[in-house]
Amino acid sequence: MPSWPGFVEPEPTAAQVIAGLHATVEGGQDLVQVLTPEGVRIAEPRFDRYLGDVDVPRLQSLYRDMVLVRRFDREANSLQRQGQLGIWVPLLGQEAAQIGAGRALTPRDMAFPSYREHGVAWCRGIDPTELLGIFRGTDHGSWDPAATGFHLYTIVIGNQCLNATGYAMGQRFDGKVGDAESGEATICFFGDGATSQGDVHESFVWSAVYDTPVVFFCQNNQWAISEPLERQTRVPLYRRAQGYGFPGIRVDGNDVLATLAVTRWALEECRTGNGPVLIEAFTYRMDAHTTSDDPSRYRLADELELWKLKDPIERVRVNLVREHEVGQDFFDEVAAESDALAARFREYCTNMPEPGPERMFSEVYAESSPVLDAQRDAFLAYHASFEGTS
Amino acid sequence: MSPITMAKALNNGLRAAMERDPKVLVMGEDVGKLGGVFRITDGLQKDFGEERVLDTPLAESGIIGTAVGLAIRGYRPVCEIQFDGFVFPGFDQIVSQLAKLRFRSQGRVPMPVVVRIPFGGGIGAVEHHSESPESLFAHVAGLKVVACGNPVDAYWMIQQAIESDDPVIFFEPKRRYWEKAELDLDVPPPPLFSSRVLREGSAVTLACYGPMVRTCLDAAEAAHADGTELEVIDLRTLSPLDMGPVYESVRRTGRLVVVSEAPSEVSVAAEVAAKVQQDCFYSLEAPVLRVTGFDTPYPPSKCEDDFLPDLDRVLDGVDRSLAW
Numbered sequence: 001m002p003s004w005p006g007f008v009e010p011e012p013t014a015a016q017v018i019a020g021l022h023a024t025v026e027g028g029q030d031l032v033q034v035l036t037p038e039g040v041r042i043a044e045p046r047f048d049r050y051l052g053d054v055d056v057p058r059l060q061s062l063y064r065d066m067v068l069v070r071r072f073d074r075e076a077n078s079l080q081r082q083g084q085l086g087i088w089v090p091l092l093g094q095e096a097a098q099i100g101a102g103r104a105l106t107p108r109d110m111a112f113p114s115y116r117e118h119g120v121a122w123c124r125g126i127d128p129t130e131l132l133g134i135f136r137g138t139d140h141g142s143w144d145p146a147a148t149g150f151h152l153y154t155i156v157i158g159n160q161c162l163n164a165t166g167y168a169m170g171q172r173f174d175g176k177v178g179d180a181e182s183g184e185a186t187i188c189f190f191g192d193g194a195t196s197q198g199d200v201h202e203s204f205v206w207s208a209v210y211d212t213p214v215v216f217f218c219q220n221n222q223w224a225i226s227e228p229l230e231r232q233t234r235v236p237l238y239r240r241a242q243g244y245g246f247p248g249i250r251v252d253g254n255d256v257l258a259t260l261a262v263t264r265w266a267l268e269e270c271r272t273g274n275g276p277v278l279i280e281a282f283t284y285r286m287d288a289h290t291t292s293d294d295p296s297r298y299r300l301a302d303e304l305e306l307w308k309l310k311d312p313i314e315r316v317r318v319n320l321v322r323e324h325e326v327g328q329d330f331f332d333e334v335a336a337e338s339d340a341l342a343a344r345f346r347e348y349c350t351n352m353p354e355p356g357p358e359r360m361f362s363e364v365y366a367e368s369s370p371v372l373d374a375q376r377d378a379f380l381a382y383h384a385s386f387e388g389t390s
Numbered sequence: 391m392s393p394i395t396m397a398k399a400l401n402n403g404l405r406a407a408m409e410r411d412p413k414v415l416v417m418g419e420d421v422g423k424l425g426g427v428f429r430i431t432d433g434l435q436k437d438f439g440e441e442r443v444l445d446t447p448l449a450e451s452g453i454i455g456t457a458v459g460l461a462i463r464g465y466r467p468v469c470e471i472q473f474d475g476f477v478f479p480g481f482d483q484i485v486s487q488l489a490k491l492r493f494r495s496q497g498r499v500p501m502p503v504v505v506r507i508p509f510g511g512g513i514g515a516v517e518h519h520s521e522s523p524e525s526l527f528a529h530v531a532g533l534k535v536v537a538c539g540n541p542v543d544a545y546w547m548i549q550q551a552i553e554s555d556d557p558v559i560f561f562e563p564k565r566r567y568w569e570k571a572e573l574d575l576d577v578p579p580p581p582l583f584s585s586r587v588l589r590e591g592s593a594v595t596l597a598c599y600g601p602m603v604r605t606c607l608d609a610a611e612a613a614h615a616d617g618t619e620l621e622v623i624d625l626r627t628l629s630p631l632d633m634g635p636v637y638e639s640v641r642r643t644g645r646l647v648v649v650s651e652a653p654s655e656v657s658v659a660a661e662v663a664a665k666v667q668q669d670c671f672y673s674l675e676a677p678v679l680r681v682t683g684f685d686t687p688y689p690p691s692k693c694e695d696d697f698l699p700d701l702d703r704v705l706d707g708v709d710r711s712l713a714w
Contacts, residue, residue, distance in 0.1 A: 140494035151462065152494055156486045162452055163487060166459020173441050174463070199483075202452035209447055363497040364532055366555035367583075369630040372531075 027282045028236065032262055033252040037310040039318025041257075050261035050268075056324045062103065062256050063316045064334050066095040069119045070313065071338035072128040072345045076135070080291040084349050085135040089116045093254070093286030096312030097219050099123060100259025101281070104267055105187060107149060110171075112164035112188045115153040116219075120189065124150040128341070129348040138352055157190075158197030161216065164188035165203040168212035168275070177213045183271030187215040187263070193224025195240070196232045204244040204278075213270035215263065216241075216278045219253060221285035226298040238280035246276050253281030254312040284310070357383050393570035396538070399545035400430045400562065404468065407552040408438055411466060414552055417444040418453060418470030418506075427472055428508060428567055450480035457503050458487045466502045468552060474509040475518030475688075481526075488557045489532030501557045504548070508564035509537075510601040510651050511698055514691045521688050522652035524600075527559045528629040528661075535629040536582060537561035539603030541571040543626065546579035554582065561628075563601035585632040587639065591619035594708050595639040597662055598649040599625040602699060606649055609704040620708060628658045636662065637669050644675030645714075647707040649699055654682040676714035681707040 027033075034044045034051070054062075073091050080088040091098065094116070102123025105111060113120055118131055126143045133139035134153060141152035154160035168186040171177060176184040194200050195218060207214050220237055222229055233240075241248025247269075251262040259281055266277040284307040288295050320326040361376035394402070408414045416431055416438075422445035425432030435443035446453050450471060457467035471477045477484075484505065491499045511520030528535045534556050538544040544562070551558040580586060588603070589610050598606040603624045610620040621639050625631065640646050646666055648659040663678040681699045689697050 139496070142496075144498050145462070145495065146498065152491070152499070154487075156482065159455065159483060159487055162455025162483065163459040163462065165452075166456030166461075167463045168459070169456060170460045170463030170465055173465075198479075199451055199455060202447070202449045202455070205447050205449065206452050206456055362493075363495075364493050365534070366492065366497075366500055369534075369583075370632070371630040 027250060027252060030236075030238070030250050031252050031282060032249065032258050033255050034258045034261065035255045035315055035319060037254070037315050039315045039322060041319060041323060044258070044261070047258070047261035047265060050264040051257055054257065054260070056320070056326070059257075059316065059320060059324070060326065060330060062099060062260070063313065063320060064337070065099045065103070065119070065122065066256065066313045066316070067334050068338050068341055069095050069099065069122050071342050073118060075342040075345050076132075077287070077291060079346065079349050080135070085132070085291075086137050088135050088291045089289075090287035090291070091116050091118050093284045093307065093312070094219055094221060095119055096256035097253035097259055097281040097283045100256040101187065101189075101217050101263045101279075104260050104263035105149070108184045109267065110149050110151070110164075110167055110184070110186045112151045112160040112167070112186065113153055114157075114160065114189050114191060114194070115155050116191075117153070117189050121150055124148045126150060128345055132345075132349050132352065136349065136352055138355055158194040158199035161188050161190055161194070161200045161203035162206070164214055165206045165210075165212055168207065168214040168270075169210050171213055172211065177271065177273050177275075180268055180272050183213070185213040185215060185267045185270035185275065187217050187267070189217050189219065191224065192218065192220040192222065192229055192232055192237060193227065194218075195237055204241070204276075207276040208244045208246055211273065211275065213273070213275040215266040215270055216276060217263070218278065218280045219283055220280050221283050223285050223289070223295075223299065225289040225293060228299075236280070238278060241278035246278065248278040248280065250280045250282055253283030254310050254315070256312060256316060283312075393572050394541055395568050395570050396541040396544045396562070397428060397430055397567040399541040399573060400548055401432055401434070403545045403548035404431065404434060405437075407468075407549045408434065408442065411552075412442075413464060413466045415442050415444065415460065415465050415467045416470070417446050417457060417467055419446060419448055419472050421445060421470050426470060428564065430506070430562075430567075431470065450476055450478075451483050454480040454483035454488060454505065458483060458491065458501065461501050461503050462499060466552060468504045468506060471505060471507045473519045474507055474521040474523055477505075477507055477523065480505075484527070484533070484557075484559075485530050489530050492556070493532055500555045502552075502555045503557045504551045504560050505557070506548075506560045506562060508567075509561045510563050510565060511688060511691075511694045512565035512601065514694070516691070517688060520691070520694065522600075522650065522683065524559075524561055524628055525652055525657040528658050533557055533559055533629060534583065534627070535559045535561070536627050537563065537600035537625075539563065539566070539598075539600055539624045539626070541569070542573050543579075543624070545573055547582055547626070550579065550582035561600055566601055566604060569604065583627040583630060583632060585623055585625045585627065585635045587621060587635055588624050589620070589622040591621035592643060593618045593620060594645040594647060594711050595621045595623060595636070595643045596647050596649055596704065596708075597623045597625055597636055599628060599658075601651060602649045605699060605701060606704060609701045609708070612701060613705060613708060618708070618712075625658075625662070631658075631661065631665065633662070633665050633669070636666065640666055640670045641673040644673055645711040646674075646678045647681055647704070647711055648678065649681045649704055649707070651683045651698055653685040654680045655685050657682070676711045679707050679711050
């Protein structure tokens, strides 16, 4: 598109807008991809240098990550169907986006998830069983955010983007920005629906104004429950960054290598003081929004079939076999490991202790509130009055 | 020692807290170079720099949301909301994140954040500049809510709020910013979350906070001239309420009038009344009465003298209590 002074870009027609959005099913020509859906590794001059350490064992490790994450995700779905979880939020189809981004992080970095980032949690060393309490109703998140570099899940859409921005401001105030080796960065996960939230807009404004080292990682999975992307935007999401004055890039979110490379680049930009950066990981939510959702009411099955051809795991498997001659033993080992993980996950879930009545009164305040203390004492006494009765 | 205004007392208190702890940040709209629209943060950016006194973009959710993130990082942000009626874009972050993070994380993520809000009317302002939204915040579990009523309390309470590891919504009675009092630094302050008897009396107890403290003290002085002794209690903390001094007083006087600018329905004043009927049932000589603003949106300022409780309306409430 020309951009000389005085040039006025013509307003797109409605048909052009719709055609443009349909084109985004393929990601468009700006999509960064290094591993095609057919499993062919292609050259990517801008980002190949961020994959220099990815040898065959490393690629096998990424494959293993994705298979294990998908396996416990499927197990959780089943546990919900069997009444063991109140709800589950499936990540099916988004394994590459999450593992690619998660494996780009260092222990010094801080991640702010939404509520579907089970794959990023995995990369931060959080055992999958630690995610269960939220969905079984025994806690609101049991891991230590500071120790894991992984904030609690945020369910109010977009809130975490401002929290991540504030954290990243703190990293800058602490003098942790400037050096690629020792610098720190923050990554914030959110979805295509969240981009309509005021908090996301404000976080883009604040991050730009304060030069924060934050990577805004938008998983565009095409659907916000029942609403398709055209209910959220007229332009491809990655292009919004331009209006805020920082780079935006679209990566194939079903390509774990491309996501790894682009996220490494973005984190490096942030660590060296060139943040923020917006990444739009172009992917697809292959399952329902949650186990309470019914996608058959709002989208066609053939769309899912199309995306199955772009599966994030299958393309790595094909690449390992065809280009690196990895034998069946490896895949059998990973499958066995994933089944063992699922069994452990299930066993843990069905044996989780339930919190006692005192749990709801704990840690509401740092300094106890006499009002709350009185409520707790009265209720626990009431509760205890039933002991010995049947 | 010369008298200082509440505005200067708050400024001195903020300065003392910032000198004591390098993690204390001040952030808000126009708080830096301008010193805030009420000059509460005057001179702080000049002395502490732009990374400790932040002129933020004009976005209240952003102010609170980034303060939450800074607190996660280990900072102790003090946010200024420019006027009471502008806090609502930040209400989501206050209720959803600031109030709940400690509980959600089971204590792993403390939220030592102060949100300062100039509140109340009486300054002849346009709409959204004179509201009293404290009951909305007092209803939210996880928040603590206080209101200062005089310069001495303002100086100490802002520092105590900053030292608290809980999120504190700090209400400042903007029409009292320029009233003065002697501040004796050798007199130690009472705990932050405590109410105080400011004037002793035996006929009727007045419970009030924020801008109504001065109104009630004036009413007590006027009643004294007529031979009626009113006891005045500054609640100071609205969540949690510190009811001990109120109970002790009502057990002596048998009568209570709760005074606030905020509308009375489902309010802090309503909660005080409910608690007193529960704990002082046999001591009451009259029902607990409320003298408050009306359950209307804040009116055009030419009506505010009628909307706001004044000395006469407080004394009318006292008379109704005594006549029961």
